[in-house]
Amino acid sequence: MKKHTVHLVLLCCLTCTFWALPAASQDLKSASWDAIVQAAKGQTVDWYMWGGMPAINTYVNGYVAEHLKKEYDITLRQVPVKDIAEIVSKLVVEKQAGKHENGNVDLMWINGENFRTCKRHNLLFGPFADKLPNQQYVDWSKPSVYNDFGTPVEGMESPWGSAQVVMIYDTARTPTPPHTMDQFVEWITHNPGRFTYPAPPDFTGSVFVRHLFYHNSADTSLWQGDYSQAQLKQTAQATFEQLKALKPYLWRKGSTYPDSPVRLNTLFADGEIDFSFSYHQAEASRNILDGLFPPTVRSFVFEEGTIANTHFLAIPFNAADKAAAMVAANFLLSAEAQLEKAKPDVWGDFPAIDIARLPAEQQKLFDQLQRGPATLTNQELQTHQLPEPPSEILIQLEKGWEQQVLKGR
Amino acid sequence: MLAASNGAGAGKAESPGYLLMLLTPALLVIMILFGGGLLLGLLQALGYQFSGQDVTFTLVHFSNVVNDPDLMSSLGLTGYIATTSTLAAVLVSIPLALLLNRLAQESKMINFILQIPLTVPHLVTAIAILLLLAPSGLISRCLLQLGFISSAHDFPLLIHDQYGVGLLLTYIWKEIPFITFMLLAVLKNTGTELHEVGKTLGASKTQRFLHITLPLIAPSVGAAALIVFAFTFGAFEVPYLLGETYPMALPVWAYKNYADVDLFARPEGIAIGLLIALIVIAAIFLAQGLAQLMNRNGAPR
Numbered sequence: 001m002k003k004h005t006v007h008l009v010l011l012c013c014l015t016c017t018f019w020a021l022p023a024a025s026q027d028l029k030s031a032s033w034d035a036i037v038q039a040a041k042g043q044t045v046d047w048y049m050w051g052g053m054p055a056i057n058t059y060v061n062g063y064v065a066e067h068l069k070k071e072y073d074i075t076l077r078q079v080p081v082k083d084i085a086e087i088v089s090k091l092v093v094e095k096q097a098g099k100h101e102n103g104n105v106d107l108m109w110i111n112g113e114n115f116r117t118c119k120r121h122n123l124l125f126g127p128f129a130d131k132l133p134n135q136q137y138v139d140w141s142k143p144s145v146y147n148d149f150g151t152p153v154e155g156m157e158s159p160w161g162s163a164q165v166v167m168i169y170d171t172a173r174t175p176t177p178p179h180t181m182d183q184f185v186e187w188i189t190h191n192p193g194r195f196t197y198p199a200p201p202d203f204t205g206s207v208f209v210r211h212l213f214y215h216n217s218a219d220t221s222l223w224q225g226d227y228s229q230a231q232l233k234q235t236a237q238a239t240f241e242q243l244k245a246l247k248p249y250l251w252r253k254g255s256t257y258p259d260s261p262v263r264l265n266t267l268f269a270d271g272e273i274d275f276s277f278s279y280h281q282a283e284a285s286r287n288i289l290d291g292l293f294p295p296t297v298r299s300f301v302f303e304e305g306t307i308a309n310t311h312f313l314a315i316p317f318n319a320a321d322k323a324a325a326m327v328a329a330n331f332l333l334s335a336e337a338q339l340e341k342a343k344p345d346v347w348g349d350f351p352a353i354d355i356a357r358l359p360a361e362q363q364k365l366f367d368q369l370q371r372g373p374a375t376l377t378n379q380e381l382q383t384h385q386l387p388e389p390p391s392e393i394l395i396q397l398e399k400g401w402e403q404q405v406l407k408g409r
Numbered sequence: 410m411l412a413a414s415n416g417a418g419a420g421k422a423e424s425p426g427y428l429l430m431l432l433t434p435a436l437l438v439i440m441i442l443f444g445g446g447l448l449l450g451l452l453q454a455l456g457y458q459f460s461g462q463d464v465t466f467t468l469v470h471f472s473n474v475v476n477d478p479d480l481m482s483s484l485g486l487t488g489y490i491a492t493t494s495t496l497a498a499v500l501v502s503i504p505l506a507l508l509l510n511r512l513a514q515e516s517k518m519i520n521f522i523l524q525i526p527l528t529v530p531h532l533v534t535a536i537a538i539l540l541l542l543a544p545s546g547l548i549s550r551c552l553l554q555l556g557f558i559s560s561a562h563d564f565p566l567l568i569h570d571q572y573g574v575g576l577l578l579t580y581i582w583k584e585i586p587f588i589t590f591m592l593l594a595v596l597k598n599t600g601t602e603l604h605e606v607g608k609t610l611g612a613s614k615t616q617r618f619l620h621i622t623l624p625l626i627a628p629s630v631g632a633a634a635l636i637v638f639a640f641t642f643g644a645f646e647v648p649y650l651l652g653e654t655y656p657m658a659l660p661v662w663a664y665k666n667y668a669d670v671d672l673f674a675r676p677e678g679i680a681i682g683l684l685i686a687l688i689v690i691a692a693i694f695l696a697q698g699l700a701q702l703m704n705r706n707g708a709p710r
Contacts, residue, residue, distance in 0.1 A: 193562070201669065252566070255571075256653045256654045259650075266545075272545050272561060406655050407655060
């Protein structure tokens with residue numbers, strides 16, 4: 001008899017929780033920030049993220065976890081995954097199976113194609129980004145922030161960091177590097193065999209092809225809005241023609257390509273080629289510190305800009321601890337957390353916030369960061385950013401490159 | 410074979426049921442892990458969707474692969490790599506084994522040296538070859554320092570090249586000790602009696618090799634060559650590291666499709682993987698058939 005009562009009570013409690021939850025998630029959208037912080041107390045955030053870099057894991061499990069516990073009484077549990085796409089497909093299945101509550105995933109680190117999939121299938125909770133107080137430091141007018149690979153963010157994810165392409169050269173070998181893509185293409189034809197790029201779909205090689213695609217576009221902002229398939233086809237074709245024309249001037253006459261940015265850097269360090277490039281702003285400095293590059297190496301961005309993207313945090317539709325996830329996302333966007341993350345010996349990831357919007361003394365802290373000898377200033381980088389085109393274009397360029405440039409069909 | 414089963418099985422009832430029971434644990438592991446994986450792969454290659462409501466199968470992924478003009482170039486390249494490296498390794502291994510057979514009886518050192526390459530993973534060998542033979546590699550730099558070549562561009566292309574020189578060298582370096590080891594084991598157990606008989610009957614050195622040694626080691630050579638061929642045909646890491654960007658070896662092509670951003674390319678990657686398995690299995694059956702044919706035609710046994 002007693003046992004039955006216990007069961008009944010338990011059942012009641014469970015039902016109440018399930019009833020209460022949908023209401024709570026509705027409330028979060030209208031609740032005040034203080035109420036959200038209150039609701040987050042004692043919750044555990046399960047943060048699913050790519051866990052392939054020890055520096056990032058240390059930052060997350062050390063600095064971030066400690067501060068969340070101390071300041072907000074939130075427990076952070078990092079769940080490292082190899083590819084966040086696995087989690088996205090898991091969410092698709094959960095959505096189909098009708099699991100709308102109590103999901104395992106509270107916070108995800110995503111961008112690009114994965115975000116597009118999430119948004120298209122309504123897998124995200126939100127919009128929540130505009131609720132976060134630290135949002136005031138984000139420059140939402142920048143196309144590389146308000147669009148995530150061409151998909152409008154619309155508050156469905158909160159920025160965490162940024163990456164930008166930089167060109168890398170050795171001042172001892174190339175005292176005056178080209179300043180624009182136009183000059184760079186000219187340089188390649190005048191210096192046969194001294195440049196190459198990793199074969200797409202490698203991420204770094206693929207972004208070089210996108211730079212040439214932009215070079216062949218009359219107006220790069222066209223790709224952020226409504227473009228026609230005919231326009232895309234025409235510009236893509238012009239890009240492939242140019243790449244084919246450049247092929248004989250590449251390293252080994254374009255008969256083979258390096259398979260990764262690591263190989264590209266090795267070729268550059270060995271003096272086989274004169275330029276390298278990276279989707280990480282501080283790559284050159286890091287390689288100088290590691291002794292891979294000579295100290296005369298520097299980096300630059302083209303006058304018309306280089307491609308940059310923002311990486312984001314999103315909350316799944318069925319997250320169990322949405323309030324705590326929001327508080328965590330807000331903390332990660334704070335000047336302190338962004339500063340810590342930007343330290344070269346911590347991670348060296350570039351801030352998602354606009355430094356100019358911070359109070360003067362915090363700006364000074366960012367300015368005082370050890371930048372490394374070959375890294376450009378935040379100012380120089382942020383004023384030369386081009387947004388990523390939609391992932392549809394990215395895929396078309398990679399496929400076309402393989403067919404036309406690699407296989408010559 | 411006959412003698413062994415007579416000796417070991419003395420006094421014990423070896424019914425098929427008893428054998429099956431003994432083999433069950435090992436078989437279960439193979440069936441579930443290997444067979445299960447193969448089955449899941451086949452389902453995916455046939456376009457079966459786990460999350461879908463109704464189950465549909467399609468042969469479109471297989472037909473995509475078969476009709477892709479890359480299939481022939483990839484198949485050709487993979488076949489070329491596997492055949493050339495196997496043949497080269499066999500041709501070096503036979504005389505090496507005969508030579509070592511004489512030496513190995515006196516020195517344990519040789520056995521030890523021979524074992525070193527066996528313990529080195531293919532990946533490490535490939536990287537070592539890369540560091541040695543690349544245009545900016547160790548050998549090229551030495552030649553440059555000594556003044557034999559004037560720049561790295563004068564060094565011949567041995568890595569990422571059309572003929573797969575670096576790739577073949579990696580496999581040959583790895584497989585020679587393997588085949589030699591297998592042959593040494595056979596040679597050690599044959600003794601010298603047959604050779605002495607041959608000598609007494611006036612057979613020349615060549616005749617003794619052709620009619621005594623070769624038939625003795627032929628089954629082992631065949632088995633070792635088959636293992637090497639099957640391995641090199643399906644191996645991914647060496648052609649991935651040392652091969653040209655295009656054409657790609659079959660396993661590299663399968664991986665490229667499987668890792669594509671376009672999730673619909675995945676079933677094609679699995680279809681290529683299954684194709685590789687099919688070709689290797691066919692090669693094994695072919696070799697078995699050939700061996701039986703040779704036996705029936707009165708090869709000296």
